[in-house]
Amino acid sequence: MKWLKYVAIGLIIPLVVMGLSPKGVSQEGPTAAPGSPWDGDAAPPLIERELFFSDPQIANSQLSPDGDWIAFQRPLDGVMNVWVKGLEDDFEAAQPITADTHSPVLNYAWSRDGQSILYIQDRDGDENFRIYAVDPAAALAEAGLEAATLDLTPFDGVQARIYARPKQTPDSIIVGLNDRNPALHDVYRLDITTGERQLLLQNDQNVAGWVTDLDGNLRLAVRETDDGSTEILAIQGDSLEPVYTCSFEETCYPLRFHPNGDRVYLVSNRGDDVDLSQLLLLHLDTDTLELVDQDPENQVDFGSAIFSETTDELLATVYTGDRQRIYPQTDAFAQELATLQAVLPDGNLSLRPETDDGRLRLVVSQRDVDPGTVYLFHRDTGDLEKLYDSRPDLPTEHLAAMEPIRYTARDGVDIPGYLTLPAGATRRDLPTVVLPHGGPWVRDSWGYRSQVQFLANRGYAVFQPNFRGSSGFGQAFLNAGNRQWGTGVMQHDITDGVKFLIDEGIADPDRIAIYGASYGGYATLAGLAFTPELYAAGVSMVGPSNLLTFINSVPPYWGPVRQILLQRVGDPDDPADRERLKAQSPLFSADRIRAPLLVIQGANDPRVVQAESDQIVAKLRDLGREIEYLVAPDEGHGLVQETNRLAAIVALEQFLGQHLNGRVQEDVSPEVAARLELLTVDVDRVTVPEA
Numbered sequence: 001m002k003w004l005k006y007v008a009i010g011l012i013i014p015l016v017v018m019g020l021s022p023k024g025v026s027q028e029g030p031t032a033a034p035g036s037p038w039d040g041d042a043a044p045p046l047i048e049r050e051l052f053f054s055d056p057q058i059a060n061s062q063l064s065p066d067g068d069w070i071a072f073q074r075p076l077d078g079v080m081n082v083w084v085k086g087l088e089d090d091f092e093a094a095q096p097i098t099a100d101t102h103s104p105v106l107n108y109a110w111s112r113d114g115q116s117i118l119y120i121q122d123r124d125g126d127e128n129f130r131i132y133a134v135d136p137a138a139a140l141a142e143a144g145l146e147a148a149t150l151d152l153t154p155f156d157g158v159q160a161r162i163y164a165r166p167k168q169t170p171d172s173i174i175v176g177l178n179d180r181n182p183a184l185h186d187v188y189r190l191d192i193t194t195g196e197r198q199l200l201l202q203n204d205q206n207v208a209g210w211v212t213d214l215d216g217n218l219r220l221a222v223r224e225t226d227d228g229s230t231e232i233l234a235i236q237g238d239s240l241e242p243v244y245t246c247s248f249e250e251t252c253y254p255l256r257f258h259p260n261g262d263r264v265y266l267v268s269n270r271g272d273d274v275d276l277s278q279l280l281l282l283h284l285d286t287d288t289l290e291l292v293d294q295d296p297e298n299q300v301d302f303g304s305a306i307f308s309e310t311t312d313e314l315l316a317t318v319y320t321g322d323r324q325r326i327y328p329q330t331d332a333f334a335q336e337l338a339t340l341q342a343v344l345p346d347g348n349l350s351l352r353p354e355t356d357d358g359r360l361r362l363v364v365s366q367r368d369v370d371p372g373t374v375y376l377f378h379r380d381t382g383d384l385e386k387l388y389d390s391r392p393d394l395p396t397e398h399l400a401a402m403e404p405i406r407y408t409a410r411d412g413v414d415i416p417g418y419l420t421l422p423a424g425a426t427r428r429d430l431p432t433v434v435l436p437h438g439g440p441w442v443r444d445s446w447g448y449r450s451q452v453q454f455l456a457n458r459g460y461a462v463f464q465p466n467f468r469g470s471s472g473f474g475q476a477f478l479n480a481g482n483r484q485w486g487t488g489v490m491q492h493d494i495t496d497g498v499k500f501l502i503d504e505g506i507a508d509p510d511r512i513a514i515y516g517a518s519y520g521g522y523a524t525l526a527g528l529a530f531t532p533e534l535y536a537a538g539v540s541m542v543g544p545s546n547l548l549t550f551i552n553s554v555p556p557y558w559g560p561v562r563q564i565l566l567q568r569v570g571d572p573d574d575p576a577d578r579e580r581l582k583a584q585s586p587l588f589s590a591d592r593i594r595a596p597l598l599v600i601q602g603a604n605d606p607r608v609v610q611a612e613s614d615q616i617v618a619k620l621r622d623l624g625r626e627i628e629y630l631v632a633p634d635e636g637h638g639l640v641q642e643t644n645r646l647a648a649i650v651a652l653e654q655f656l657g658q659h660l661n662g663r664v665q666e667d668v669s670p671e672v673a674a675r676l677e678l679l680t681v682d683v684d685r686v687t688v689p690e691a
Contacts, residue, residue, distance in 0.1 A: 038425055098119060125602050159557055163175060166214070277474075309353040314329045369399035420462040431511035465494050525538070602631075
C-alpha cells in the first residue's frame with residue numbers, strides 16, 4: 001500500500017561498549033552448548049551485540065547538488081544527527097548541523113539549490129512529524145545551530161509530509177498538513193527560508209496522496225473509493241477528474257512525471273490478463289497507455305526505477321527476484337552499470353542521485369554478509385573511490401550466507417523465502433527462529449539484515465517466509481492473502497515452511513521460536529495461538545492481538561485509505577466479518593497459547609496502540625502463562641532510541657537463550673541494564689483497557 005508509506009525508519013542502536021576486545025569478537029564468550037549447531041571447534045566467535053545494533057558512525061550520506069559537500073548522519077552525544085564536511089575533507093573534520101538531544105533525526109535531504117538541509121522529526125514516536133530547515137553555512141559560522149535552524153511547521157499534534165522539492169523553485173517545497181482535519185492533508189507551498197506557506201489546494205475530497213510534475217505544479221491526486229478501489233485524478237482547477245482507476249485487488253500508483261509534462265510514469269497490474277505489475281506511461285491528454293518495462297524474467301512485480309537528476313530521463317529499472325536485477329534503459333547508463341558491476345560484482349547496488357553537473361554520484365554496495373560500503377563514483381572517468389564501510393568493526397568473515405529457498409504449501413503453491421544457517425554449522429536439528437516480515441503487504445529480500453546475522457551468530461537458523469499476502473510476486477499471490485490472517489493461508493504458509501524445515505531435518509522440532517514486528521508480531525501471536533504445538537517460544541513486537549480493536553484504532557490520517565484495510569483484512573461493522581475477525585484474533589484464543597512469550601511495545605505507537613499488547617499480556621497473565629513485557633515510554637511503532645533498542649536486544653537474546661539454548665553474550669553495560677529495568681513491566685500491574 002504505497003500511500004501508507006510515509007517515512008522509512010531504520011532500526012538503529014547506539015554503540016554501548018563495555019570491554020570490547022579487538023574487532024568486537026568476544027574472547028571469553030559462551031562456547032558451544034549441549035545441542036549446539038556446531039561440531040567441535042567449528043563455532044565462529046561470539047560477536048558483540050553492539051556491533052550489530054549500535055548507531056553507525058557514518059550513515060545515509062548524501063552529496064550536495066554542487067558536489068562540494070557531503071552530508072551524513074552520525075551520533076552527537078548519543079543521538080543520531082546530521083553532519084557535513086567538504087568533499088575533499090576527512091570525515092573527522094565534519095561538523096554537526098543538527099543537535100537534537102532527545103530523538104534521532106529520522107530522515108533528511110538537501111534543498112534543490114544546496115543552500116539548506118531539510119529534515120523531519122517527531123517526538124517519542126508519535127508520527128506527528130515537523131519539517132525543519134537548517135542553513136549549513138550559517139550553522140557552521142558564529143551564528144550557531146539554533147539561529148540557523150527554522151521549524152517550518154511549528155504545530156502540535158499535526159503531521160507534515162514533504163511531497164516535492166521542485167527544481168524550479170529551490171527555495172520552496174510542496175508539503176501536506178493535516179492541521180485543519182486530522183484525517184486529511186491539505187497542500188501548501190512552503191518557503192524554506194521564511195516558513196511562510198501558501199495554500200494550494202484544500203483537501204475536501206478524501207485524497208490520500210498528491211503528486212506534482214517536475215516543475216512543482218500540483219497535477220495529480222490519489223484516493224481510495226468506498227469499495228477500496230484506487231483512483232488517480234487529474235487536478236483541473238478546484239475539481240478532480242479521474243484518469244485511471246484500478247480495483248482494490250489491483251495495484252496502480254503514479255511514480256514520477258515524464259520530462260515533457262503531459263505523461264506520467266505509472267505502475268499498474270490492472271487487467272484480467274495481467275498479474276505482475278508493469279511500468280507504463282499514461283498520456284494525460286488522451287488517457288492512453290504505453291508499456292515501458294516489465295520483468296524480463298516474468299517472475300516478479302516492477303520494483304523501482306533510477307532517474308537522472310540532471311535530465312530526468314529514465315536510466316534503469318530494478319527488479320527483486322531471489323536477488324536484485326538492474327536493467328539499463330540507456331546506452332550510457334549500461335556502460336556506467338557495467339563499470340560498477342565489474343568492480344562490485346556480488347552485491348546489491350544502490351545508486352544515489354548524481355550532482356547537478358552529472359559528474360559525481362554515491363554508490364552503495366551491500367551483501368548478505370556485508371552491511372555495505374559507500375563509494376564516490378566519478379562518472380566522467382569511471383573511477384570508484386571508497387569512502388567508508390557502514391560497520392567497519394563488524395567481523396564480516398564470521399557472518400552467515402542467506403540462501404533463497406522454495407517450499408510447497410499444503411495447497412500446492414510454491415512459496416519463496418530465505419534461510420540463513422549459522423556459519424560453519426551442521427545442517428541438521430538446528431534451533432530455529434521464524435522471522436515473518438511486517439507490513440504485511442511488503443516482502444523480504446536478499447541482503448544484510450542485522451537481526452538475521454545476530455541470530456545466526458547466536459546459533460539459530462533463521463527462516464524468512466514470503467507468505468501469501470506479501471507484495472512483489474503478482475496480484476494473485478498478494479490477493480490470496482485477503483482476509484486470510486491468522487487462521488488462513490497467510491499463517492498456513494508460515495506453518496508449512498516450518499514443517500518443511502522439520503521434514504528436511506534442518507530444524508529441531510523442539511527448539512523453534514517465532515519472532516516478528518508489526519504484522520510479524522501479529523503472526524507470532526497467531527502462531528502461538530493457532531499452532532501451539534509448533535513453537536517453543538515467541539516474541540511479538542508492536543503486534544496487534546485483537547483485529548477488531550486494531551482496525552478501529554488506526555490513526556486518523558489513515559482515513560483516506562481505510563477502505564483498503566477493510567477490504568484486505570475485514571470490516572468490524574459487518575456482522576460476518578466481525579465473527580471472522582474475532583476468530584482470527586489471537587486474544588480470543590489465548591487459552592491455547594502454551595509457549596513462553598516476550599512482548600515489546602512503544603507507548604506512543606499510533607499504528608498498533610499499546611492496548612493491543614496490554615490486553616494479550618493481561619489475558620496470558622490471568623491464564624497463568626509465562627509472559628514477559630517491555631514498554632518503551634518514549635517510542636512509537638518501532639524502537640529508534642539508542643538504549644531502548646539495545647535493551648530490547650538483550651532481553652530477546654536472553655529469552656531465546658533460555659528457551660532455545662542458543663548462545664548469549666553475558667556482559668551488559670550498566671546503562672543498558674538500567675534501561676532494560678526501566679522498560680520491564682510488572683505484568684501483575686497491567687490493566688485491560690476498556691473496549
